[in-house]
């Protein structure tokens with residue numbers, strides 16, 4: 001296997017930047033930069049020099065043995081001063097060495113998978129962890145990265161292997177009249193796993209939302225104060241507000257965190273019969289996005305009645321409470337009712353992620369659905385008695401294989417390119 005290197009931290013000026021080198025030649029290659037390398041996991045300061053003896057930087061050098069690094073290979077990390085010139089010089093020196101090459105995006109993590117340092121769900125979770133912007137995303141990604149989904153699948157796998165082998169033993173000894181009825185034990189094991197798989201399956205939607213975020217649309221007539229509300233919630237002037245009706249035409253998006261959840265707030269054109277062609281397009285967009293949004297906040301004028309059908313969770317508020325004196329209304333000018341509105345949005349969305357489990361992706365959903373369906377079939381076959389045990393056992397094996405694919409034990413080569421394509425260079 002090649003030895004690879006890459007900048008592991010972000011590009012640009014920083015206090016510290018990390019360059020990682022991994023593979024069989026990592027130690028040798030790096031010792032040409034920093035003289036003798038420190039003992040494994042004994043951090044030491046070293047002076048890095050180029051071929052001509054010119055000092056490139058003074059860096060912390062971390063050395064990991066095979067089997068004890070992130071990738072599972074011999075690894076060296078240089079913690080450099082985070083200057084663009086230093087990075088360029090060090091990467092140039094490494095690039096000039098014949099025995100090592102620049103890593104592909106995600107290649108370090110791919111090696112971690114190949115060396116069984118991580119299972120496939122952990123690899124995905126690592127990508128999510130790096131993308132995480134909110135508390136809920138961090139928690140979710142960290143739980144899976146710590147191995148929770150993999151452990152769950154392992155436990156199911158053991159139960160299913162037990163069930164399949166009980167059936168297979170019965171088949172093998174069918175002629176010898178072993179008078180044991182395994183069907184109760186098998187049925188209990190299959191039902192237990194199936195109910196747990198189904199519970200995870202039911203939580204995929206919610207978990208997926210934590211990962212990808214919610215859209216909350218502010219909807220209402222022109223001039224009711226939608227853009228002003230967006231700005232108050234965002235804490236900045238993201239949208240233009242004015243006393244002229246029809247000011248907002250495009251959909252304006254602001255990303256924020258509410259109750260720890262990732263939320264994209266949408267400000268839209270006011271709904272009315274418009275003559276202006278551009279405003280008309282804006283209004284159509286407003287309707288479309290509001291339709292697709294996870295949650296809608298309807299802003300009403302003091303005397304307005306709502307004439308749309310509400311969806312579960314939709315929120316209604318009157319605006320400009322400072323003018324009308326309505327204590328129930330919100331006011332973008334004074335801040336009245338804004339905290340309560342945010343709290344209500346947060347509670348509504350939090351309720352929707354309550355059922356979230358560890359499975360967060362379409363890939364997981366598919367594996368669970370197929371695994372569960374195979375168990376369903378196996379349970380039905382069980383009712384026909386021992387003469388169907390062979391095909392029942394085969395269905396249990398199908399289920400095991402589906403779940404194994406989830407953690408990357410089998411059938412995953414074709415998946416890997418897709419999964420690793422989301423990684424950045426140096427990870």
Ligand SMILES: Nc1nc2c(ncn2[C@@H]2O[C@H](COP(=O)(O)OP(=O)(O)O)[C@@H](O)[C@H]2O)c(=O)[nH]1
Pocket residue numbers: 220221222223224225226227228229240241242243244245246247248270319320321322323330331332333334
């Ligand atoms: N007094 C008062 N004026 C507001 C409030 N919210 C918005 N406005 C004003 O109402 C007008 C329309 O607001 P805007 O946010 O552009 O409404 P939009 O068309 O629904 O986006 C602007 O002149 C705002 O300054 C409020 O809470 N109190």
Ligand SMILES: [Mg+2]
Pocket residue numbers: 226227228239240241247248268269270
């Ligand atoms: Mg507006």
